[in-house]
Amino acid sequence: MKQKRYGILDNISSPADLRGLSYDTLGVLCAALREFIVDSVSQTGGHLASNLGIVELAVALEREFDSSRDRIIYDVGHQCYVHKILTGRRDRFDTLRQYGGLCGFMKPEESITDPCITGHASDSVSVALGMAHARTLKNQKYHVVAVIGDGALTGGMAYEALSSAGTSREPLLVVLNDNNMSIAKNVGGLSRHLSRLRVSPQYLRAKTRIKERLSRIPGGGTITRAVSRFKAKIKRAVLPTSLFEQMGFTYLGPVDGHDLKSVCEFLALAKKMKKPVLLHVMTQKGRGYAPSEQYPEKYHGVSKFDRVTGAPLAAKKEDFSAFFGKELCALAEKDNRICAITAAMPSGTGLTRFAEKFPERFFDVGIAEEHAIGMAAGMAAQGLVPVAAIYSTFLQRAYDQIVHDIAIEGLHVVLCVDRAGIVGADGATHNGVLDIAFLRSIPGVKIFCPSDFAELRVMLSRAIYRETGPVAIRYPRGSEGAYRKELSAQPLVCLHEQSGSEVTIVTHGIMVNQAIDAAEILMHEGIRAQVYKVNEIGSGLEQAYAEVKEKLGGWCVVAEDVVPNGSVGEWLAAHRSERTDLLNTGDRFLPHGGVNELYRHCGIDAEGIAAYIMKNRNGKENGVG
Known part of the structure; x- marks a missing residue:
């Protein structure tokens, strides 16, 4: 099958290729990026609407900054697809969120242009400020940018960080990508004009000269303070800046986030300012693809879908x-x-x-x-x-x-x-x-x-x-498995009883399906295994767990889709004198991939559980996952 071409995008191999392009050509590139993103995400699933909305802003950031040296942090990280495409990972985009493929969020292991791991909201300004402090303490030179959405700005951590950053005096740029909830009234052309005026080199030089001259005359300080107070009142009356400026930021905007020339100009001006700056950018979530424009929440995170109609390829089950x-x-x-x-x-x-x-x-x-x-x-x-x-x-x-x-x-x-x-x-x-x-x-x-x-x-x-x-x-993401019963009355119930069992598989939650299937595999291999399901975990269950220990005689293998520390298996191993082996996700963080692939990766799918028991049935090894 012939690979689809995307025009100018096919000629972009790094952010450096953006800097010689005209704004008109960059506009063509943005259209190609949107087409590529829709095509790719329709095949892999992923975060769609947020990435379509940020295209011009992301292109402008890569053009105005050097992401191999400057630190650009995308809050949550689900809006980083354009960044990944422009920093050498376009050819691997068909592996997005697949086992062994590209991560759906920023990941330093993939590229030096990803400054940190992301995935949770509202922490970008904190991390950015830490990087800015490190830059100052180490006497280095690079820019630090935090790109945070208005949704992430609902998190209290963001305001803690903004308060600290505003008083730090560290050169730091926070880009507020406002694509839904307007946190400040947009007053249009007057606001943009005054924002540009306030940060233009001519304005800044004139302001400095006037202050110097006033300081040389009697009463000049009083005049300066009076002018500043008057100016502050005017700003509060016509500009939506009070919150951020009270925190210590210089507020710029709002600017149309799809006017690439304006965004680039604002970013270029912000780079020259040696202090905390907040740039307010207005964008449309889902822009450029009709279904996501109409239903941005529905297309925030999607599974594979039909590119033409926007309909999911697989019928959604009740989860x-x-x-x-x-x-x-x-x-x-x-x-x-x-x-x-x-x-x-x-x-x-x-x-x-x-x-x-x-x-x-x-x-x-x-x-x-x-x-x-x-x-x-x-x-x-x-x-x-x-x-x-x-x-x-x-x-x-x-x-x-x-x-x-x-x-x-x-x-x-x-x-x-x-x-x-x-x-x-x-x-x-x-x-x-x-x-x-x-x-x-x-x-x-x-x-x-x-x-x-x-x-x-x-x-x-x-x-x-x-x-x-x-x-x-x-309870898990997704739907129920083959197990369809209601046996939740007791803290521990037997699902698959076998007389003369060599081993008891203990598990809980949706993992019962893997345990029952493992017992069936073992039965065909001539190994008798019984399955017990834990329904309740936690404190206050000492008596119930005493009964659990009585029931679970002999060798137990505890299979769980959690870390070993604090698991049910750890508790049983500590309170039983008999052999208790743990199978779980391990003392590590897992890669991305399909759930079944990760079960297999951890050895806690039915085949993995059965294989472990067959390998270790002689009791010579005592495995801990």
């Missing part, structure tokens, strides 16, 4: 998130104490329907997990039943609030831990392999592990109505 949302709505119909909280993920966590049906009891706090859990504690203290649905990898950020605001007081908050376990294509920053470890370490927290939808229904109802303290329900 754990959607099922959770449906069940929560059913419970909330009958109980007006139930509230739902999420941190900028209403669709991802299945809460869109809840938001529509119960808008007064639905709270999307933005990218602010710490606040979400603190607020849940306040609700619980006053008699409501808050249900906070947050991805496992993002719940890490609220560890202190779970401890300090919820667990110490024993408040009844239900944590619905979405995307638990191996997530896959989004890689190390998104795999939910740490939640059992950090939740199990907190006194009073109980963790439920449903293996299918029926168990999720029962456990959600139980968490709301039968529990009194903090309780978490962890």
Whole structure:
């Protein structure tokens, strides 16, 4: 099949190739980039709308800065596709988010132009300021730029960093990519004109000369201060700058982020300013592809889709998130104490329907997990039943609030831990392999592990109505597997009993499917294996776990899609005298790839579990994953 050509894009091998091009030619390049991105992401899946919206801004950044030396940090990182394409990785874009291929986020291992790993929101300004401090302390010369979206600016960490950066006096550029929520009123041509005037060389030189001359005459200082106060009042009246300028930044903009010439001019001016600068750029999310322009949230993160129609290539099955949302709505119909909280993920966590049906009891706090859990504690203290649905990898950020605001007081908050376990294509920053470890370490927290939808229904109802303290329900991304039962009444249940078993496979959650299949493989090899499923994890289960130890005689292999530290396997190994082997994701961060590929990579798929047992059945080895 003949490879598709993309015109001028085919001749761009590095950012250096951009600097001799006219603005008209760069505009043609931007159109080619959008076509390439849509073609590529339709085949691999990935983040589409955010990358289509940032094309001109990303081209301008690569043109005005040297990303091999200057540090350009894309917040979250899901908007870095143009950066990757222009920095020598276009030929590998068909491997995006695939096992062994390009990461969907910035990754220093791939290129010196990626200054740090990204994947979570709101930390770019903090990291950028750290790099700026390092530059100053080491007496080096390079520019530092943080590109942060208005969504990421809802995270409190961003404001902590902006406050610190503004008072640091470090030369630092923060580019606010505003593609949805206008945090400051755009007053059009007057604002842009005054912004350009304030940073033009002629203005800056004239301002300096006037100050010098006034300082030489009697009362000059008083006149200077009066003029500055008057100017500040005028600026506050006509420019949306007060928040950032009060933090110590020089505010530029807003500028049309799709007017490439204007963006380049502003970036060039910002580079010359030896202080903290914030450039406000207005962009359209999903620009250049009609379906994503119309439904930018739907096309934020996509699976493979039809390039012409925008329709997904695979029919979407009901997943754990959607099922959770449906069940929560059913419970909330009958109980007006139930509230739902999420941190900028209403669709991802299945809460869109809840938001529509119960808008007064639905709270999307933005990218602010710490606040979400603190607020849940306040609700619980006053008699409501808050249900906070947050991805496992993002719940890490609220560890202190779970401890300090919820667990110490024993408040009844239900944590619905979405995307638990191996997530896959989004890689190390998104795999939910740490939640059992950090939740199990907190006194009073109980963790439920449903293996299918029926168990999720029962456990959600139980968490709301039968529990009194903090309780978490962890479930994976995607749909249920072949296991379709409801055996969640006990902390431990036997799924696959065999008399005279040589080994017991212990697991929990969706991993039961791998364990049952492994037992079947072993049976065909003449090895008897039984499978036990753990339904509850956490403190307060000492008596139940005492019974677990009694039931689990002989050799146990504990298979989990989590890290070993803090795992169920670690607990059992510490409390059993019999041999207990651990199979898990290992003491490491996993690469990106499909979930089944990563199961195989870790040796926790059915074949891997069976192979391990066959290899080690003589008891000569004691493997720890």
